[in-house]
Amino acid sequence: MHRHSHLYLTLPIICMALGFFISMTRYSGANSSYCPRQMQPGSNLHLISSCVFPGAYDGVDGGNLVVEAGATLTIQEGQSLVRNLGQSITINGTIVIIGTGRIIQTNLWCVDGDQDEWCYNFTSMVAQDLQPPGYTRLSQAMSPLVPDCNDAAYSSTNMCGGVVYY
Numbered sequence: 001m002h003r004h005s006h007l008y009l010t011l012p013i014i015c016m017a018l019g020f021f022i023s024m025t026r027y028s029g030a031n032s033s034y035c036p037r038q039m040q041p042g043s044n045l046h047l048i049s050s051c052v053f054p055g056a057y058d059g060v061d062g063g064n065l066v067v068e069a070g071a072t073l074t075i076q077e078g079q080s081l082v083r084n085l086g087q088s089i090t091i092n093g094t095i096v097i098i099g100t101g102r103i104i105q106t107n108l109w110c111v112d113g114d115q116d117e118w119c120y121n122f123t124s125m126v127a128q129d130l131q132p133p134g135y136t137r138l139s140q141a142m143s144p145l146v147p148d149c150n151d152a153a154y155s156s157t158n159m160c161g162g163v164v165y166y
């Protein structure tokens with residue numbers, strides 16, 4: 001009797017934990033490491049190892065994307081991989097598209113509240129042809145790697161508290 005009640009309590013917990021683990025594994029896919037960013041604004045991006053982009057709208061702006069041999073780029077459920085009109089995606093490795101993931105042709109814009117061309121971050125970008133208010137083209141940002149140290153205070157040198165953040 002005691003053993004049964006113990007089982008009834010622990011079995012649902014094990015099932016919940018297993019379900020959570022499976023859903024996390026499915027969401028992150030086989031490749032859980034994030035893809036690198038373009039090193040310079042508008043430069044080409046070569047993916048040399050398997051990865052996923054972190055943003056719902058993510059990819060390359062102003063440059064070409066190359067998935068090198070041996071690397072798998074996974075486009076996640078609901079995610080849009082962006083490339084510009086006139087730019088290419090070369091697949092020497094593999095691209096895996098999960099469910100409603102897709103590849104779209106438009107421009108990538110990052111949040112730039114103070115319009116100093118330093119982006120607030122690179123994970124909440126939007127994808128559309130024309131500039132939304134408060135956004136800067138990723139390829140025209142001062143850096144596609146370094147975020148704005150204060151996106152509410154215009155600084156062309158990304159200076160916060162007397163320190164220059166490059």
Ligand SMILES: [Ca+2]
Pocket residue numbers: 111112113114115116117118119120148150151
């Ligand atoms: Ca800014």
